[in-house]
Amino acid sequence: MINLAELGRVFIVCGKTDTRRVIDSLAYIVKKRFNLDPFSGCVFLFCVSRRDRFKALYWDGQGFWLLYK
Incomplete structure (x- = not known):
């Protein structure tokens, strides 16, 4: 479980993100486009093309969480 505290x-991440993107391609965007470490424990929010949904990428130390709302 993710402890929000x-x-x-x-x-x-501003702009539209394709909803078909998975963990590897989202982590690649974080690393190459923004020069940030996807393994840092930060949360990266991506707006999908319809703009009413989000994808979140989070590293918890053991693996990635890919959340879609």
């Missing part, structure tokens, strides 16, 4: 920084 322990989360670090939250980064919001």
Whole structure:
């Protein structure tokens, strides 16, 4: 379970993100486009093309969480 009190920084990735993107391609965007470490424990929020949904990428130390709302 994700403890929200322990989360670090939250980064919001502006622009549309394809909903078909999976963990590897989202982590690649974080690393190459923004020069940030996807394994840092920060939360990265991506707005999908319909703009009414989000994908979140989070590393908890053991693996990635990919949340879609």
